[in-house]
Amino acid sequence: MAFNAADNYAGSGKLCSCGHLIHNDAVVERLASKGVSIIDSLEEANSGDAVIIRSHGEPREFYEQAATNGIELIDTTCVFVDKIHKLVAGAHEKGQPIILIGSKVHPEVVATNGWCEYSATIIESPEEIIDRAKTFEGSKPLVVCQTTIKQELLDSVLAELEKAGIECEVKNTICNATRDRQESCKKLATAVDMMVVVGDKNSSNSKKLYEIAQKYCKNSIFVQGAEKYLLLEAQNYNKIGLIAGASTPEWIIKEVISSMDNVEKNPMMDFMDDIEKSLRLPKPGDIIEGKVDQVMTDAVIVNMGCKKDGILRADEVVLEEGQTLADAFKVGDDIQAKVIKSDEGEGGILLSKKRLVAVENYTELEEAMENKEIISVKLTRTVNGGIIAAYKEITGFIPMSQLSDRYVENAEEFLGQTVDVKVIRVDTKRNRAVFSRKAVLVDEKRKSVAEIWSNLNVGDVVEGKVMRFTDYGAFVDIGGVDGLLHISEISWGKLKHPEEVLKIGDIINVKILSLNEEKGKISLGLKQTQPEPWSLVGDKYNVGDVISGKIVQIKEYGAFVELEAGLDGLVHISEIANKRVENVFDELKVGQEVQVKIMEIEPEKKRISLSIKATLPEEPAAEVAEEAAEAPAEEPEA
Numbered sequence: 001m002a003f004n005a006a007d008n009y010a011g012s013g014k015l016c017s018c019g020h021l022i023h024n025d026a027v028v029e030r031l032a033s034k035g036v037s038i039i040d041s042l043e044e045a046n047s048g049d050a051v052i053i054r055s056h057g058e059p060r061e062f063y064e065q066a067a068t069n070g071i072e073l074i075d076t077t078c079v080f081v082d083k084i085h086k087l088v089a090g091a092h093e094k095g096q097p098i099i100l101i102g103s104k105v106h107p108e109v110v111a112t113n114g115w116c117e118y119s120a121t122i123i124e125s126p127e128e129i130i131d132r133a134k135t136f137e138g139s140k141p142l143v144v145c146q147t148t149i150k151q152e153l154l155d156s157v158l159a160e161l162e163k164a165g166i167e168c169e170v171k172n173t174i175c176n177a178t179r180d181r182q183e184s185c186k187k188l189a190t191a192v193d194m195m196v197v198v199g200d201k202n203s204s205n206s207k208k209l210y211e212i213a214q215k216y217c218k219n220s221i222f223v224q225g226a227e228k229y230l231l232l233e234a235q236n237y238n239k240i241g242l243i244a245g246a247s248t249p250e251w252i253i254k255e256v257i258s259s260m261d262n263v264e265k266n267p268m269m270d271f272m273d274d275i276e277k278s279l280r281l282p283k284p285g286d287i288i289e290g291k292v293d294q295v296m297t298d299a300v301i302v303n304m305g306c307k308k309d310g311i312l313r314a315d316e317v318v319l320e321e322g323q324t325l326a327d328a329f330k331v332g333d334d335i336q337a338k339v340i341k342s343d344e345g346e347g348g349i350l351l352s353k354k355r356l357v358a359v360e361n362y363t364e365l366e367e368a369m370e371n372k373e374i375i376s377v378k379l380t381r382t383v384n385g386g387i388i389a390a391y392k393e394i395t396g397f398i399p400m401s402q403l404s405d406r407y408v409e410n411a412e413e414f415l416g417q418t419v420d421v422k423v424i425r426v427d428t429k430r431n432r433a434v435f436s437r438k439a440v441l442v443d444e445k446r447k448s449v450a451e452i453w454s455n456l457n458v459g460d461v462v463e464g465k466v467m468r469f470t471d472y473g474a475f476v477d478i479g480g481v482d483g484l485l486h487i488s489e490i491s492w493g494k495l496k497h498p499e500e501v502l503k504i505g506d507i508i509n510v511k512i513l514s515l516n517e518e519k520g521k522i523s524l525g526l527k528q529t530q531p532e533p534w535s536l537v538g539d540k541y542n543v544g545d546v547i548s549g550k551i552v553q554i555k556e557y558g559a560f561v562e563l564e565a566g567l568d569g570l571v572h573i574s575e576i577a578n579k580r581v582e583n584v585f586d587e588l589k590v591g592q593e594v595q596v597k598i599m600e601i602e603p604e605k606k607r608i609s610l611s612i613k614a615t616l617p618e619e620p621a622a623e624v625a626e627e628a629a630e631a632p633a634e635e636p637e638a
Contacts, residue, residue, distance in 0.1 A: 001076045002052050006034035011072060013049035014499075018042065018062075019107060021054045021076075022247040023203035026225070035504075037470060044471060045071050056107040057081045059114020060089070081108055084144050084173050085115045091142040092116035097135070099123055099168070101157050102146025106204060109146050126156040133164035143168045147175040148205040148246075150182060150212070177246065178205055185209050185243045189216035192241035194234065197222045198256050199245030206245025213243070225252050226259040226401050251409070255401045258385045281306055282339045282349055285431060287359055292333040300329050301348075302337065308349050312337055316352035358393045362428045365391065369423035374440055378418045387411040389421065389435055396423075396433030405441040445480075452480045453517050461529055466506040474498040476510055476524055483522030485510060490526045492533050492566020494552070501526075533567035534606050541608070543598050546615055551592045559588050561596055561610055569608030571596060576612050 002021055009015045016037040020028050028038070036052070042062060045051050047070035053062075057077040066073050077085075091098055098120040102109040113120045121132060121141075143161070145154050151174060161168055189195050195213040199206020201224060213220040221233060234240055244253045282288050282304065290310060294301040300317075302310035312335070314325055329335070338359065341350035368375050377389035377396065386399040398421065400408055408414075421435035456462075456478075464476035464483070473486040490501055502508070510524040541547070541563070549561035549569070558572040571594075573581050581587055588594070597614040600607075 001074060002031055002036060003034070005050070005052065005074050006031060006036050009035075009050060011048060011050050013046060014497075015050045015052070016045065017052040017054060018058065019054055019056075020202075021052060022200075023206070024200040024247045024249065024252075025202075026200075026252060027247070027249055032468070035468070039471070042066060042069070042071065045069070047071065050074055053077055054107070055081065057085060057111040059111055061114065062111075078147070078175075080147050080173065080175050081112070084112050084147070084171075087142065087144055087171055087173075088112055088120065089115045092119060096169075097121070097139050097141040099136075099141050099143045099157075099161075100145070101143065101154055102149055103204070106146055108148070112144070112146075123157055125153075126160040129157060129160035129164060133161075133166060136161075136166045140167050140169055143170045144173045146204075147173060148178050148208065149174060150208050151179060181205070181243065181246070182209065182212055185212045186216055188241040188243060189213045189220070192217060192237075192239045193219060194237035194240045195220040196234070196240060196242045196256070197245070198224070198242065198253055199248050200224055203245045203247045206248065209243055209245060213241075217241070223256065226255040251407055255407075258399050258401055281308055281342065282310075283342050284339050286339045287336065287356070287428075288339060288351070289334065289336050292329050292331050292335055295326050295329050295331060297325065300325055300335075302335055302351060304349070310337065310339075310351045311348040312351040312353065316340070316350075316354050318354055358431070359428065361392045361394045362426060362431070362433065365394075365396075365423045365426045365433050366428070369426055372422065374420045374422060375435075376418055377421050377435060379414050379416065382411045382415065387414060389419075391433070391435075394431070394433065396435045398435045398437060402434075402436040402438045405438050405445065448480050452478075453515075456512060456515055456522070458512050458515055460512045461509055462512065464508055464510050464524070466502050466504055466508065468504065469498050469502075471497065474502055476508070478510065478522070478524070481520075481522065483510070483512070483524040485524040485526055489513065489524065489528070492527050492530070493562065493564075527566070533564055534603060537567065537601060537603055537608070541598055541601060543601060545598045546595060547598070548593060549596055549610075551588055551590055551594060554584050554588060554590060556584065559584055561594060563608070567608075569596065569598070569610040571610045571612055575599070575610065575614070578613055578616055578618065 002017065005015060014037060015035060016039045017031070018039055018041070020038060021031060022028075032038070039045055039051070042051065042065050050072040051066065052074045053076055055076055055078040063073065088098055088100075092115070098116050100109060100112060100120040101123045103124060104122050109122060113122065121135065123129065123132075143158070154172065154174060158168070158170060185197075189212065195217040197206065197210040197213050197220065199209065199222070206222075210220065210222045219237065242257065288302075288304050288310065290302040290304040292300055293303040293309065298314050300312040302312055304310050317325065317328065319325075319328060336356065337351035337353050338355035339349055340352045340355060365375070367373070375391060377391045379387050379398070380390050380395070381388045383397070386397055387403065389396050389398050400411060402424070403411060403414060419437050420440045421437045422439040423433060424436045424439065425432070425434040427433070462478045464478040467475050467477050467482060473484055474490070475482045476485050485498070487495055487498055490498060495501060508526060509529050510526050511528040512522065513525045513528070514523040516522075547563060549563045551559050552562045552568060553560040556573075558570050559576070560568045560570055562568050573584055576584065576587050594612055595615045596610040596612055598608060599611050599614065600609040602608070
């Protein structure tokens with residue numbers, strides 16, 4: 001619902017969510033890239049804005065406040081959470097006490113408590129019942145719970161209530177999906193050597209899955225995505241179970257599974273392969289070493305030290321023009337070749353020298369991997385979990401997670417491209433190679449960023465592009481790195497939001513105010529690229545000038561008029577009208593456009609005295625005298 005709103009929102013205000021939509025940083029970042037900002041409370045939203053209510057829900061007054069302030073709500077409250085709100089509200093109206101089992105600080109619990117005027121007794125552990133049992137004597141409280149708690153917690157709290165002799169109306173509001181997921185986690189953890197739980201560090205249900213996994217499988221790890229150490233840890237186990245929290249998006253789960261699919265086998269498996277190979281005949285793909293036993297016109301017979309001879313035909317040998325097999329080989333020569341067929345006619349094994357070219361290519365890859373060199377490959381076809389890449393006479397594999405430094409949904413967009421990659425794994429025994437384009441892109445970006453930082457200096461004025469807004473400013477790309485343009489540094493005047501002056505995509509000149517390379521933070525200023533208004537006041541304005549301005553602030557003694565951004569003047573109460581003004585608020589409004597006359601300029605004190613009265617036509621003398629006669633005598637000034 002949130003992504004649909006981001007793609008289709010056509011309102012006049014901003015689109016935001018109250019708090020993080022779900023406990024998953026990756027999803028929140030993707031929403032932010034689509035223009036969905038985050039506010040901490042409804043006070044930060046204005047009339048015309050649209051606010052997304054997250055699945056945890058909000059208290060009753062949240063809806064009432066939104067309606068009063070003209071704020072549109074996009075309600076994504078979970079249907080099961082909404083049901084709890086109705087149960088709690090109904091019980092409260094009947095005067096029935098409410099026990100809410102869950103974490104006091106969890107947003108779902110806070111929201112639910114707001115539907116009974118925050119009167120619920122929140123229980124986080126069964127021990128709390130002992131101290132509060134007397135509270136419920138003579139009543140039959142309603143018991144509900146946070147949808148993501150473990151069933152064991154609910155059972156233990158109910159057991160304590162029963163011990164205390166308190167009869168309750170129990171509604172098991174643990175989400176079925178949560179309950180089923182926890183049961184599946186328990187069952188899976190008992191059947192595997194290692195458990196991998198995928199979820200965000202702030203996700204309550206993900207952390208509970210991890211607790212269950214640890215209880216039944218001592219080798220359990222908690223990851224937020226395809227972290228590198230996951231691959232290293234997984235190599236030690238044969239049977240791995242994987243489960244993900246409810247707030248983990250499908251694309252992260254796919255990345256983790258893809259990473260697990262490409263884990264190299266335990267080194268012991270390679271050792272066992274070597275033993276097996278010593279007890280069997282060479283098979284297709286093997287590289288053999290032997291001695292030339294016989295040279296014929298169309299083939300060379302090779303002794304490989306086993307019960308079958310190797311047959312190397314002339315068409316599997318690279319010969320120079322006019323060269324024969326007898327010219328290239330002599331009896332007793334050491335020879336290396338590749339097995340292409342294990343049984344040829346009378347029991348011979350067919351060999352090839354040409355195919356060794358591929359082996360040489362693998363050797364090149366091993367050297368490239370060792371030296372961390374970059375090679376070029378062509379992307380030829382997609383397969384499950386990634387794409388096949390051709391390097392000279394051989395092919396390798398690029399996992400989806402290594403195709404780019406961004407998330408890739410469909411590898412077909414890369415087909416036919418020739419790209420630079422790094423070699424991250426080579427297995428010459430199995431003729432396998434794994435490449436990473438992401439490693440090249442990350443290195444390039446790191447070098448580019450380092451170069452950019454080396455050329456930045458405090459005080460420099462640089463060109464930048466406005467990338468995104470927050471309530472406190474705008475982030476500006478200044479050639480590969482982002483800097484923060486704080487709202488107070490955008491204009492010499494006062495702003496409520498950066499959108500009043502800037503638009504996404506604007507190209508602007510900004511001044512570097514401060515640099516912190518260690519933290520990767522850059523502070524920028526836009527107003528510093530323009531003259532400070534008071535420095536030019538003597539050149540642009542003169543006493544007696546009549547100009548237009550906007551009222552920006554009203555005080556009891558007068559009104560401040562903005563002549564331009566950062567330049568205000570005061571219209572004293574005595575200079576507002578051709579009559580006695582008792583209350584400035586009765587005469588003027590903030591935002592009102594007025595004509596004023598400059599009466600006095602004091603640049604050194606940054607003061608400009610203005611008059612609205614001086615721009616008005618004078619009243620007839622009779623009317624002035626009449627008003628003066630009717631007006632009460634003024635008290636002398638203090």
